[in-house]
Amino acid sequence: MVSREPELEIPFHRFIDEVGQVVQKLPGFATDPQNLVPLYRAMMLTRVFDERAVGLQRTGRLGTYASSLGQEAVGVGVAAAMRDQDVLLPSFREQGAMLWRGVSMKELLLYWGGDERGSDFTKARSDFPICIPVGTQFSHAAGVAFALKQQGVDAAAVAVAGDGATSKGDFYEAMNITGAWRLPVVFVINNNQWAISVSRTKQTAARSLAQKSVAAGILGLQVDGNDVVAVKQTVSEALERARHSCVATVVEAVTYRLTDHTTADDASRYRSDEEVSKHWQYEPVRRLRQFMENNHAWSSADEEALQKQVASEVETAIQAYLDSDAPAAGSMFDYLYKNPPKSLANQRDHIVTRAADDG
Amino acid sequence: MVSREPELEIPFHRFIDEVGQVVQKLPGFATDPQNLVPLYRAMMLTRVFDERAVGLQRTGRLGTYASSLGQEAVGVGVAAAMRDQDVLLPSFREQGAMLWRGVSMKELLLYWGGDERGSDFTKARSDFPICIPVGTQFSHAAGVAFALKQQGVDAAAVAVAGDGATSKGDFYEAMNITGAWRLPVVFVINNNQWAISVSRTKQTAARSLAQKSVAAGILGLQVDGNDVVAVKQTVSEALERARHSCVATVVEAVTYRLTDHTTADDASRYRSDEEVSKHWQYEPVRRLRQFMENNHAWSSADEEALQKQVASEVETAIQAYLDSDAPAAGSMFDYLYKNPPKSLANQRDHIVTRAADDG
């Protein structure tokens, strides 16, 4: 009588540990620590941007916002592994990845400030916009991957979502077809241990989220999500497999959400300060800095210069956001249909007139 | 670089092989072959019932019908493993299980003949009715199991669905919560290799359907679905685990659909005669008879008597079905709400009058 789960080994990838020590031969791109500076810079930018965005929300100048504090290595590592023609399908917590892909800070602020123009990215024009309904982007990724394959484009789709998203049927249906049809997709699970107040262990009895791939006959592995080198390397390999052999992979990036779910949340209601403090030890930004310092690729002066530069970049973007004109009332009609019906024009007139009357 | 699926071993259970030989020590209930006679009888009844139901459809006296030809051991084995207070949640091809549970042939015929009274089972009153939307019964099973556990009832829920159903998100969502909440459920996948025209291999790249359980951290195993002893024993064990330790199991019963998907289908459009002929070798009814004969528990005379008896039982049920009065037009309103709104009464009157006018 069987009475336990089938044995199964899920690989776990890590190159740099919590104190910046190398635990495994570094991949090519990381052997010269100077190469890591752009990653460090991007993580820092993400962190400062998040902090300032939360500040804007607190002072009534931005809507609800989802910070990625502590998870910066996931977004940055994933995006750094991608090529331009790969397609990113992000959740609402992937500003690290989006900024790397070329979405501007002003665009992100517009979006979170309540203006659709924020999703009309100037760069990364094939990337998907932020996806709010959890997990619904997984099947888009399968569709995008099919189109890329069909059109002979040497590229893959990368969907990123949280640990909570792995409970949605969409995840499974999408994984399954990438196996059955051999589609070039990488599913990145940004496992920050919490889905609002529901912990990873309450979300599923599976020992890893990566093992959910077994259901679809695709690959699954875990990576230390606070080690940007490991994230980049693991996703690069998954992308190679996707592009060259049409084998899809679930990459579970194990990390931790160091702050509230969003600005509308109060995490102290459901988790202890001790738990959070403990995880500050593993956070990705300091870890990478430590590694670069250990390897004489980074100095306090570098840090100071970077901080200054990043702060001013973010400030400039915020100013541009705050200075941007309000969207026109009529714009809510202008992109609904390419060929709008006549009846919509009347409704548009009515709304535009009403808005004008209001001042 | 990982380039293959994680290794994983899914058990496969079989006691009696294609030619009626024992391949493994028989479970207790099967050591006396006489005990298998009821199982044989039920499988035979199912087969004859299916055959006659298809005949009724062909002659315009029944609606679309889904025969279980070749899959009788699954339904019968599953139901024989259950206790009365366990709850069955069947798909549309589980007449074998439903008949064993006490649903009458007349009820089944009423249902397929287009009369809701067929789902008002006289026995098995807590069992779910036939479920048409594929896979939607999985989450019902989780809910039933929660209720049983909450109410302290020593019972489990058994959902049965096909190989195609394992591609629906519902399956995964339901499996996941049985793991996370430790719910007493057995998911039986009646893998008949085809979902209408889509073969098992096109349905998923997973090597087994049982391994989909890994996604939820619950147990999964395969059983020879043409060996009723194996089905009964495996499901019994899964039910024990469910009832006593609240561990859920996916039991993949590997079998074959020997006929069309339903009477509305023509399987010769998409699969070869050779494939079908090959599978006739493994079919469950002859196999069990062989075993019983080998063990001197069954004779030609027994067979003849059984055939006669079963034929007459089925005939009686068919006659009762054909003789049953037509449902009243008003009945389509009488069970919609326990407390119907006034407006519905007017609509009811209208329909009843119109039906009366039509004669």
Next chain:
Amino acid sequence: MAEINMVQAVNLALARALEDDPSVVVLGEDVGINGGVFRATEGLYNRFGQDRILDTPLAEALIAGMSVGMAAAGLRPVSEIQFMGFIYPTIDQLECHASRLRNRTRGRLSCPMVIRAPYGGGVHAPEHHSESREAMLAHIPGLRVVIPSSPSRAYGLLLAAIRDPDPVVFLEPKKLYRANAEHVEDDGIALPMDTGFVLREGDDVSLVTWGAMVQESFAAAATLSTRGIEAEIIDVSTLNPFDPEQVLASVEKTGRCVIIHEAVRTGGFGSEIGATIAEHGLMSLLAPVKRVTAPDTVVPLAKLESCFMPGADSIVQAATDLMAYS
């Protein structure tokens, strides 16, 4: 007792139902220790324990499907969908099973379940957090769709919904969640479903509405009154099954009707009311029926949300227009 707002009234009704009936369980995302993202389930986890206040995995279709199973097996599940924008995966279960189980089995099994969800705009929430798609659900026979418009009606109707032997979708207008606190007696008395509430009497024009638009209608009625126009306000409250008689009686009296809803115009539930009047109230009409609704487009993000939402201004305008007919 202090005055309470609508979220607190929902909380009070849930606590009362849990207290009164051991078969009631509450489930959903973050309804446990977190008390729900709007705090509608606050305190219930500590009071009723983890066997009755259940944090589910993130899976809306599952929440609905499990509720069907629970309900059929003797429990009374009251689940929360975090926002109506995430209710769509539940439609399959609502349409195929919850609304049909009693009918399908000729009463052998039934489905006493409630799905609660905050709906509607007005709080500058992110995308998918402001929709009003009640009409989609109101088209499913066998399902009740109930919408409260004040703390006391939230309390009384939620109790009715939970006690009802059939499935109810209970939609809570989030714009009213923290508006208009009032005294609510925790008397365990349910309010009637399947009919609406005449909240204000008037002879000149009927304002037929529900949810957050009840508030706008009151504001409009106040303005209209200063101009000598007395509006009758009907809170439809139960969209399905809809009670046509109440609306028709009002229109018979006033001869004029403005239907107001937050949902987009085409196929909104206001159309059912308009059509009902065109069928059965035509002879009472002194003027055409008017609908004041959101336009037929996607709810814009926060910056344009207020342009999208109908308000008292549009209601006043519509009613005034109708007074020009005589």
Next chain:
Amino acid sequence: MAEINMVQAVNLALARALEDDPSVVVLGEDVGINGGVFRATEGLYNRFGQDRILDTPLAEALIAGMSVGMAAAGLRPVSEIQFMGFIYPTIDQLECHASRLRNRTRGRLSCPMVIRAPYGGGVHAPEHHSESREAMLAHIPGLRVVIPSSPSRAYGLLLAAIRDPDPVVFLEPKKLYRANAEHVEDDGIALPMDTGFVLREGDDVSLVTWGAMVQESFAAAATLSTRGIEAEIIDVSTLNPFDPEQVLASVEKTGRCVIIHEAVRTGGFGSEIGATIAEHGLMSLLAPVKRVTAPDTVVPLAKLESCFMPGADSIVQAATDLMAYS
């Protein structure tokens, strides 16, 4: 060329679209070698190959979501949902993504996809195979909902739907699948969406309908004509965006309107039409508007299906009743 029925016309349009535009792909359950359970995709697999005619796993939400991804990335997916009764899991993707992608990205991405599904009753099918829930989908801004009522309109409208740069749900009345064969020119000419068809002119009463009820309306018109009542028949055809002008023009002429649909009454799309008349056509009305619909209950299994479905008898009755007003 021989006369063809509606399934064959759908097949012809699909083949034409596949031939004309390499970005068109067809996907769904059993659409490949099996040619679809109604044979709408018969022969396409052999002709266009397995890279363009795609059997999917059994997962409707996936079919819709994949279509969104395919469409955004440059393909024109035309998917089949086997029966409308299994379309509900697609609503999440239709509502949250397909209908919004263009708007959400200010035109950067778009979603030229079609979901086809047989709908409606009349063929004595099992449970969930006979529903008409078009109104649920017609309430989603950004989505088109189109329903043909003859082989040639199926051909022309399906081509229009596939070529349209935005998402279309294309519902095929299965009762008409094999009825009324007619000559259909494979000329690649699309018919206009966003408006309906005046299929019969008449001065006395407007019959406003779509799908399989067009046939019943013609039968009713024939009977009415023998009694000296000339009906105008409008096939609404595109439910969303709905063209109110066409209906209003007809009602202005006739002064009487019967709205007919197979869907259940409450919240059916007939309500939108009734409300539109109450708002903008009231002054033309000589009589109340009437709706002839299915009753507000679950479609019964086959034995009572014909009692449930509206038919020519009820239309004749309604129109005759309206003639009593003058």
